Amino acid sequence: MIRLEPRQEYSWLMAVAAPVVAAVVALALAAIPLLVAGAPLGKSYAAMFGGALGSQFALAETLTRTTPLILTGLAVAVAFRARLWNIGAEGQLYAGALAAVVLGSGAIDAPSWILVPTLLLAGATAGALLMAIPTALKLRFSVDEVVTSLLLNFVVLLFVSMMLEGPLKDPMSLGWPQSESIVDAGTLPALIARTRVHAGLIIALAMAVIMQVIMSRTVWGFEIRAVGSNPSAARFAGMSTTTVMLRVGLVSGALAGLAGVGEVAGLKGYLTHDLSPGFGYSGIVVAMLAGLHPLGVVASAFFVAAVFVGADSMSRAVGVPSYIANLTVAVALLAVLVGGVLTRYRIRLQKPGARIV
Template sequence: MIRFVPRERTPVWLTLAVSVGAGLVALLLTAIPLALSGAPVLQAFWLMVEGAAGSGFAFAETLTRATPLIFTGLAVAVAFRAKLWNIGAEGQLYAGALATVALGAGMLELPPALLVPVVLVGAAVAGAALLLVPVFFKMRFGADEVVVTLLLNFVVLLFVQMMLEGPMKDEMALGWPQSAPVLDEATLPKLVPGLRLHGGLVLAVVCAIGLHVLITRTVWGFRIRAVGENARAARYAGLPVGKAMALVGLLSGGLAGLAGASEVAGLKGYLTADLSPGFGYAGIVVATLANLSPLGVIPAAVFIAAVFVGADSMSRAIGVSNYLADLVVALSLLCVMVGGLLIRFRIVRVRRETA
């Protein structure tokens, strides 16, 4: 018989092992439906690995896919740290993307050294503004931010579609609902000639390090952690709870907004309504896999990106549907949740005494 005994403290290696183990177990579990469907399991997995990291080109593609996931993973991690359940990174991403196009597709004429920062700041502000609304409602009226942020995703997406069919529609795009392309001066530089890898990745890594420093080393980071862990005690101690939550809203929404800017100005060059295949929601998986640690978000995002890129490539090769990637991601999330048990409890085997 097995018992769960609460742990007094959790070693760091265990936290890491649980995250890695969860990913591996998820892959193993995926093998079951794969085998049932009659696909060659080992070959399918090997093709996934090859497709995600088998060549410099493949790995660059994985990192390109990881870039928005780092941003949205960070956005979710900082919010969840403060127990602000932001499910709206998807909408904030689109708000950032919309701002990128609005500012970077001809409205301003500036040299790149100025236009790129302006576009990035604009996108961050747009994402932040979108999240500050639910934060304000939560603090002022106790409105549930899960519902508000989730529903705002659909509002924003519909708004984007309206803009792409109307005022922002590119007349040159042969009737496709897409925006005018961003100017060259607003485009993020490519990192390696010939690859799609762009400056957004560098910015994402810098943001992760910056967020790590902010949370662990600064007064405001301390306040964010305090508010998240015990808002009552934080208020009792005279900490500015409202301001800390507003800051969390700014950071979280801003980071998600940057994901949109990075995708538009770094990769796609223009905005369409299918810019994000759920990067905002996948950010929740990334942040959870990373145990809400900003630095952990980077490997977690690369793993999730590898699963998607690898599954696409595998699917092209042997015809197994790339929905398999969604399955791996969903199972990873479940496994890491179950793994949370291991972090909080020790498992003890008990021999049942015979009465």
């Protein structure tokens, strides 16, 4: 018989080690489908690591992917801390991107130091307003925000398609559904010459630090943590759970909206309806792997980005589908959930009929 006994105190070291072990386990388990597909293991892993981290170009690609994942990861982490289940980071990302494109593709004629902050602010606001809907519905009518925030993703994506086919369609795009490009003054500058890494990475890292400070050092973070882990005690102590939740919803949506601005203004230049390969959903994995810690989000976003970039190059090298990346990331999530149980509980094996004398 297997029993789980709660540990009295779990160490800080274990809390850090668990996700690392989970990541390694997930990478190791990727060997099974690789073997089934008949790919040579050594070459596959080499291609994966090489493709993600092996050269300056590879590393730059990984960092480019890391940027939106940090922001969506932070969006999910702050919401989940308050037990606000925001599954809608994908939609909020598109809302942010849409706002940036509307204002940034010629509507405003301003120098860069005005236009870039304006676009960032607009994108953040759009994301925040979008997340305000499920949050308000939850607070006012107890509607499950998992459902509403998830379904809003599809609403937003269809709305983006409609705009791209209509008012926002670039007349020079030869019929492709894409928006006009962001003007030069609104573009986030590249960080490293001849790579796609852009200033969005700095913004994402700054946000991670800011969120860490907010969560651990401010009254806001204090209230978010209290409301998230014991809402009735927080209410009893005089905190307004409604205000805290609404605030969290707005911050969470704004962070995901920023991810969208970064993708259009830093990377693509224009908006298409396949701007994000699921950054919003991957943000959930990133946040969970990070144990909802803002600084941990940076590391786990880098890991998830590396797996995706590495799997792409592995797929080119040995001819296995790049879906292996999705699989690895999913296994990593499962492994970290199991790991979370093991850091909090200790497994005891007992023989069913063990004799005591």
